[in-house]
Amino acid sequence: MLTYKVLSVFYCLLLSTCLVFSAVVHNDFLNVQNGEIPLRSCILSEYSVVNSTLSPRLQCGLNCNTDPGCVGFDLIETEARRCRLLVGFPAMIPTHTVSDQSARYQKSAGNNIGMDYYCTIQLSSGFTISTICNQGIHDWKLIQRRIDGSVNFWRKWTDYENGFGSRESEFWLGKKGNRDIYELTSDNFRYLRIEMMDHDCVWKYAEYSMFYIEDAANKYRLHIGGYSGDANDSMAFHNGMAFSTYDNDNDLASGNCAFARRGAWWYGNCHKSNLNGEYGNTDNSNGINWFFWKGFTYSLKEVRMMVRKP
Numbered sequence: 567m568l569t570y571k572v573l574s575v576f577y578c579l580l581l582s583t584c585l586v587f588s589a590v591v592h593n594d595f596l597n598v599q600n601g602e603i604p605l606r607s608c609i610l611s612e613y614s615v616v617n618s619t620l621s622p623r624l625q626c627g628l629n630c631n632t633d634p635g636c637v638g639f640d641l642i643e644t645e646a647r648r649c650r651l652l653v654g655f656p657a658m659i660p661t662h663t664v665s666d667q668s669a670r671y672q673k674s675a676g677n678n679i680g681m682d683y684y685c686t687i688q689l690s691s692g693f694t695i696s697t698i699c700n701q702g703i704h705d706w707k708l709i710q711r712r713i714d715g716s717v718n719f720w721r722k723w724t725d726y727e728n729g730f731g732s733r734e735s736e737f738w739l740g741k742k743g744n745r746d747i748y749e750l751t752s753d754n755f756r757y758l759r760i761e762m763m764d765h766d767c768v769w770k771y772a773e774y775s776m777f778y779i780e781d782a783a784n785k786y787r788l789h790i791g792g793y794s795g796d797a798n799d800s801m802a803f804h805n806g807m808a809f810s811t812y813d814n815d816n817d818l819a820s821g822n823c824a825f826a827r828r829g830a831w832w833y834g835n836c837h838k839s840n841l842n843g844e845y846g847n848t849d850n851s852n853g854i855n856w857f858f859w860k861g862f863t864y865s866l867k868e869v870r871m872m873v874r875k876p
Protein backbone atom coordinates (compact mmCIF):
# COMPACT_ATOMS: atom_id res chain seq x y z
CA MET A 567 0.00 0.00 0.00
CA LEU A 568 2.73 2.45 0.79
CA THR A 569 3.80 3.81 -2.53
CA TYR A 570 5.90 6.60 -1.24
CA LYS A 571 8.79 6.89 1.06
CA VAL A 572 8.02 8.24 4.48
CA LEU A 573 9.84 11.37 5.40
CA SER A 574 12.03 11.29 8.37
CA VAL A 575 10.48 13.08 11.28
CA PHE A 576 10.83 16.83 11.33
CA TYR A 577 10.60 18.02 14.87
CA CYS A 578 10.18 21.73 14.85
CA LEU A 579 10.80 24.09 17.70
CA LEU A 580 8.70 26.79 16.11
CA LEU A 581 11.42 28.86 14.56
CA SER A 582 13.37 28.34 11.45
CA THR A 583 15.92 25.85 12.68
CA CYS A 584 13.94 22.88 11.49
CA LEU A 585 13.26 23.94 7.94
CA VAL A 586 14.18 21.39 5.36
CA PHE A 587 14.10 22.29 1.72
CA SER A 588 15.96 19.42 0.14
CA ALA A 589 15.99 15.67 0.01
CA VAL A 590 12.24 15.51 -0.46
CA VAL A 591 11.19 12.77 -2.80
CA HIS A 592 8.15 12.87 -5.01
CA ASN A 593 4.81 12.51 -3.21
CA ASP A 594 6.28 13.19 0.16
CA PHE A 595 4.77 15.88 2.31
CA LEU A 596 6.72 18.78 3.71
CA ASN A 597 5.94 20.22 7.12
CA VAL A 598 5.62 23.89 6.26
CA GLN A 599 3.65 25.53 9.05
CA ASN A 600 2.82 25.14 12.68
CA GLY A 601 0.22 27.03 14.59
CA GLU A 602 -3.48 27.62 14.86
CA ILE A 603 -5.86 27.79 11.96
CA PRO A 604 -8.33 30.60 12.61
CA LEU A 605 -10.63 30.04 9.70
CA ARG A 606 -12.50 27.10 8.31
CA SER A 607 -11.84 27.60 4.66
CA CYS A 608 -10.19 25.91 1.69
CA ILE A 609 -11.23 22.55 3.09
CA LEU A 610 -11.67 19.54 0.86
CA SER A 611 -12.66 17.23 3.69
CA GLU A 612 -12.09 16.80 7.39
CA TYR A 613 -12.34 13.78 9.64
CA SER A 614 -10.92 12.15 12.73
CA VAL A 615 -7.84 10.03 12.43
CA VAL A 616 -8.58 6.45 13.38
CA ASN A 617 -6.35 4.37 15.57
CA SER A 618 -4.05 2.53 13.31
CA THR A 619 -0.54 1.26 12.97
CA LEU A 620 -0.06 4.10 10.50
CA SER A 621 0.93 7.42 11.97
CA PRO A 622 -1.68 10.23 11.79
CA ARG A 623 0.50 12.13 9.38
CA LEU A 624 0.79 9.15 7.11
CA GLN A 625 -2.94 8.52 7.15
CA CYS A 626 -3.64 12.12 6.17
CA GLY A 627 -0.97 11.99 3.49
CA LEU A 628 -2.28 8.82 1.91
CA ASN A 629 -5.76 10.30 1.69
CA CYS A 630 -4.47 13.56 0.27
CA ASN A 631 -2.53 11.67 -2.37
CA THR A 632 -5.63 9.88 -3.59
CA ASP A 633 -7.38 13.18 -4.40
CA PRO A 634 -5.88 15.27 -7.19
CA GLY A 635 -7.54 18.41 -5.77
CA CYS A 636 -5.65 18.08 -2.49
CA VAL A 637 -2.61 20.35 -2.21
CA GLY A 638 -1.78 19.48 1.38
CA PHE A 639 -3.34 18.99 4.78
CA ASP A 640 -3.51 20.25 8.31
CA LEU A 641 -3.08 17.74 11.11
CA ILE A 642 -5.27 19.23 13.81
CA GLU A 643 -3.99 18.55 17.30
CA THR A 644 -7.01 18.85 19.53
CA GLU A 645 -8.43 16.32 21.98
CA ALA A 646 -8.93 14.05 18.99
CA ARG A 647 -6.60 14.27 16.05
CA ARG A 648 -8.14 15.18 12.76
CA CYS A 649 -7.05 15.41 9.13
CA ARG A 650 -8.10 18.47 7.21
CA LEU A 651 -7.40 18.03 3.52
CA LEU A 652 -6.91 21.35 1.74
CA VAL A 653 -7.50 22.76 -1.72
CA GLY A 654 -5.45 25.85 -0.79
CA PHE A 655 -3.55 27.29 2.13
CA PRO A 656 -5.38 29.88 4.24
CA ALA A 657 -3.33 31.81 6.79
CA MET A 658 -2.19 30.10 9.94
CA ILE A 659 -1.47 31.94 13.15
CA PRO A 660 1.84 30.90 14.64
CA THR A 661 1.69 29.68 18.22
CA HIS A 662 3.96 30.92 20.95
CA THR A 663 4.51 27.47 22.38
CA VAL A 664 5.31 24.09 20.96
CA SER A 665 2.40 22.37 22.67
CA ASP A 666 -1.19 22.52 21.49
CA GLN A 667 -0.47 23.36 17.91
CA SER A 668 -1.44 22.00 14.59
CA ALA A 669 0.90 21.24 11.75
CA ARG A 670 0.50 21.91 8.06
CA TYR A 671 1.92 19.71 5.36
CA GLN A 672 2.28 20.58 1.74
CA LYS A 673 2.65 18.25 -1.21
CA SER A 674 6.25 18.60 -2.17
CA ALA A 675 5.46 19.56 -5.74
CA GLY A 676 5.45 23.30 -6.36
CA ASN A 677 6.85 26.22 -4.45
CA ASN A 678 7.27 25.99 -0.74
CA ILE A 679 4.78 28.28 0.97
CA GLY A 680 7.18 28.93 3.81
CA MET A 681 6.70 28.89 7.55
CA ASP A 682 5.23 31.77 9.52
CA TYR A 683 6.71 32.61 12.91
CA TYR A 684 6.78 35.53 15.30
CA CYS A 685 9.88 37.61 14.94
CA THR A 686 11.53 40.81 16.07
CA ILE A 687 13.56 42.78 13.57
CA GLN A 688 16.57 44.70 14.80
CA LEU A 689 17.30 47.69 12.60
CA SER A 690 20.67 49.36 12.31
CA SER A 691 19.13 52.49 13.84
CA GLY A 692 18.48 50.52 17.02
CA PHE A 693 14.75 50.28 16.41
CA THR A 694 13.12 46.93 16.91
CA ILE A 695 9.95 45.88 15.14
CA SER A 696 7.78 42.93 16.13
CA THR A 697 5.86 41.20 13.38
CA ILE A 698 5.37 37.87 11.64
CA CYS A 699 8.10 36.49 9.42
CA ASN A 700 7.77 33.92 6.69
CA GLN A 701 10.72 31.71 6.00
CA GLY A 702 10.83 29.74 2.80
CA ILE A 703 13.51 30.27 0.24
CA HIS A 704 13.79 33.79 1.65
CA ASP A 705 13.00 35.26 5.05
CA TRP A 706 10.24 37.84 4.64
CA LYS A 707 8.91 40.34 7.22
CA LEU A 708 5.18 40.97 7.05
CA ILE A 709 4.09 44.62 7.02
CA GLN A 710 0.39 44.05 6.32
CA ARG A 711 -2.10 41.21 6.49
CA ARG A 712 -5.81 40.81 5.75
CA ILE A 713 -7.43 37.45 6.43
CA ASP A 714 -10.94 37.76 7.83
CA GLY A 715 -12.19 41.34 8.10
CA SER A 716 -11.84 41.36 11.89
CA VAL A 717 -9.93 44.65 11.89
CA ASN A 718 -11.20 47.94 10.46
CA PHE A 719 -8.73 49.38 7.93
CA TRP A 720 -10.72 52.52 7.09
CA ARG A 721 -8.78 54.64 9.53
CA LYS A 722 -7.20 58.01 10.02
CA TRP A 723 -3.68 59.22 9.34
CA THR A 724 -2.34 58.80 12.85
CA ASP A 725 -3.58 55.19 12.96
CA TYR A 726 -1.55 54.39 9.86
CA GLU A 727 1.41 56.20 11.37
CA ASN A 728 1.12 54.25 14.59
CA GLY A 729 0.14 50.86 13.22
CA PHE A 730 -2.92 48.90 14.31
CA GLY A 731 -4.40 45.44 14.52
CA SER A 732 -2.85 42.28 15.87
CA ARG A 733 -0.32 39.71 14.79
CA GLU A 734 -2.94 37.12 15.74
CA SER A 735 -5.24 38.37 12.98
CA GLU A 736 -4.92 41.42 10.74
CA PHE A 737 -2.55 44.34 11.01
CA TRP A 738 -0.76 47.33 9.55
CA LEU A 739 2.76 47.03 10.73
CA GLY A 740 3.94 47.15 14.25
CA LYS A 741 3.83 49.89 16.81
CA LYS A 742 4.64 52.68 14.44
CA GLY A 743 2.92 51.82 11.16
CA ASN A 744 4.20 53.90 8.26
CA ARG A 745 7.10 55.10 10.36
CA ASP A 746 8.17 51.46 10.76
CA ILE A 747 7.82 50.83 7.05
CA TYR A 748 9.94 53.92 6.40
CA GLU A 749 12.57 52.65 8.85
CA LEU A 750 12.53 49.20 7.22
CA THR A 751 12.93 50.45 3.68
CA SER A 752 15.62 52.89 4.85
CA ASP A 753 17.43 49.89 6.31
CA ASN A 754 17.47 48.22 2.90
CA PHE A 755 14.41 45.99 3.25
CA ARG A 756 13.59 47.04 -0.28
CA TYR A 757 12.14 43.92 -1.83
CA LEU A 758 8.36 43.82 -1.56
CA ARG A 759 6.26 40.71 -2.06
CA ILE A 760 2.48 40.84 -2.13
CA GLU A 761 0.58 37.56 -1.88
CA MET A 762 -3.14 37.35 -2.55
CA MET A 763 -5.69 34.58 -2.22
CA ASP A 764 -9.10 34.62 -3.90
CA HIS A 765 -12.27 32.98 -2.60
CA ASP A 766 -11.40 29.74 -4.44
CA CYS A 767 -8.17 29.51 -2.43
CA VAL A 768 -5.99 30.33 -5.44
CA TRP A 769 -2.85 32.26 -4.55
CA LYS A 770 -1.04 34.76 -6.77
CA TYR A 771 1.86 37.04 -6.06
CA ALA A 772 3.48 40.25 -7.20
CA GLU A 773 7.07 40.94 -6.28
CA TYR A 774 9.00 44.19 -6.58
CA SER A 775 12.78 44.47 -6.56
CA MET A 776 12.57 48.18 -5.74
CA PHE A 777 10.34 49.43 -2.94
CA TYR A 778 10.75 52.24 -0.50
CA ILE A 779 8.75 55.06 1.00
CA GLU A 780 9.79 58.55 2.00
CA ASP A 781 9.47 59.95 5.50
CA ALA A 782 6.54 61.61 7.24
CA ALA A 783 7.43 65.09 5.98
CA ASN A 784 7.07 63.72 2.45
CA LYS A 785 3.80 61.90 3.20
CA TYR A 786 5.41 58.46 2.96
CA ARG A 787 5.62 58.82 -0.81
CA LEU A 788 5.92 55.47 -2.60
CA HIS A 789 8.68 54.35 -4.92
CA ILE A 790 8.14 50.99 -6.52
CA GLY A 791 9.29 49.05 -9.59
CA GLY A 792 10.91 45.88 -10.89
CA TYR A 793 7.77 43.77 -10.99
CA SER A 794 7.76 40.00 -11.33
CA GLY A 795 5.04 37.51 -10.47
CA ASP A 796 1.80 35.98 -11.72
CA ALA A 797 -0.78 38.49 -10.41
CA ASN A 798 0.12 41.26 -12.92
CA ASP A 799 1.37 44.66 -11.86
CA SER A 800 -1.23 46.75 -10.07
CA MET A 801 1.32 48.90 -8.21
CA ALA A 802 3.10 50.71 -11.07
CA PHE A 803 0.12 53.08 -11.23
CA HIS A 804 0.95 54.13 -7.66
CA ASN A 805 4.65 54.82 -8.14
CA GLY A 806 5.47 58.33 -6.93
CA MET A 807 2.19 58.80 -5.08
CA ALA A 808 1.93 60.06 -1.50
CA PHE A 809 0.04 58.13 1.15
CA SER A 810 -3.53 59.24 1.82
CA THR A 811 -6.11 58.57 4.48
CA TYR A 812 -9.65 59.91 4.64
CA ASP A 813 -8.46 62.72 6.92
CA ASN A 814 -5.29 63.49 4.96
CA ASP A 815 -5.91 63.77 1.22
CA ASN A 816 -2.66 63.71 -0.73
CA ASP A 817 -4.04 62.07 -3.88
CA LEU A 818 -4.33 63.42 -7.42
CA ALA A 819 -8.13 63.39 -7.54
CA SER A 820 -10.30 66.44 -7.03
CA GLY A 821 -12.19 64.38 -4.48
CA ASN A 822 -10.92 62.27 -1.59
CA CYS A 823 -9.94 58.78 -2.74
CA ALA A 824 -9.38 57.34 0.73
CA PHE A 825 -12.83 58.44 1.77
CA ALA A 826 -14.55 57.37 -1.46
CA ARG A 827 -12.69 54.03 -1.73
CA ARG A 828 -12.88 53.15 1.94
CA GLY A 829 -9.20 52.57 2.44
CA ALA A 830 -5.79 54.17 2.87
CA TRP A 831 -3.19 53.88 0.15
CA TRP A 832 -0.80 55.61 -2.18
CA TYR A 833 -3.74 56.87 -4.19
CA GLY A 834 -3.41 58.71 -7.47
CA ASN A 835 -6.71 59.28 -9.25
CA CYS A 836 -7.63 56.89 -7.57
CA HIS A 837 -6.22 53.33 -7.73
CA LYS A 838 -5.38 50.05 -9.46
CA SER A 839 -4.88 48.34 -6.10
CA ASN A 840 -6.60 48.94 -2.80
CA LEU A 841 -5.21 46.39 -0.38
CA ASN A 842 -6.36 48.37 2.66
CA GLY A 843 -9.89 48.63 1.25
CA GLU A 844 -12.96 47.32 3.00
CA TYR A 845 -12.99 43.59 3.60
CA GLY A 846 -15.72 41.84 1.61
CA ASN A 847 -16.90 44.98 -0.18
CA THR A 848 -17.67 44.18 -3.83
CA ASP A 849 -18.86 47.67 -4.76
CA ASN A 850 -16.81 49.23 -7.53
CA SER A 851 -13.27 50.01 -6.26
CA ASN A 852 -14.12 49.88 -2.56
CA GLY A 853 -12.95 46.39 -1.60
CA ILE A 854 -9.56 44.72 -1.38
CA ASN A 855 -8.91 45.13 -5.08
CA TRP A 856 -6.04 44.04 -7.31
CA PHE A 857 -7.33 45.34 -10.59
CA PHE A 858 -5.09 43.52 -13.06
CA TRP A 859 -6.01 40.14 -11.63
CA LYS A 860 -9.59 40.46 -10.41
CA GLY A 861 -10.90 43.87 -11.44
CA PHE A 862 -12.63 46.49 -9.32
CA THR A 863 -15.57 44.47 -8.02
CA TYR A 864 -13.72 41.51 -6.53
CA SER A 865 -12.56 41.80 -2.93
CA LEU A 866 -9.77 39.35 -2.19
CA LYS A 867 -10.11 36.87 0.63
CA GLU A 868 -6.54 37.12 1.94
CA VAL A 869 -3.64 39.47 1.32
CA ARG A 870 -0.25 39.95 2.84
CA MET A 871 2.56 42.36 2.10
CA MET A 872 6.10 41.58 3.17
CA VAL A 873 9.61 42.89 2.70
CA ARG A 874 13.16 41.60 2.77
CA LYS A 875 16.65 42.76 2.02
CA PRO A 876 18.01 42.09 -1.49
Ligand SMILES: [Ca+2]
Nearest residue numbers: 815819820821
Ligand atom coordinates in the same frame (compact mmCIF):
# COMPACT_ATOMS: atom_id res chain seq x y z
CA1 LIG B 1 -7.88 64.78 -3.56
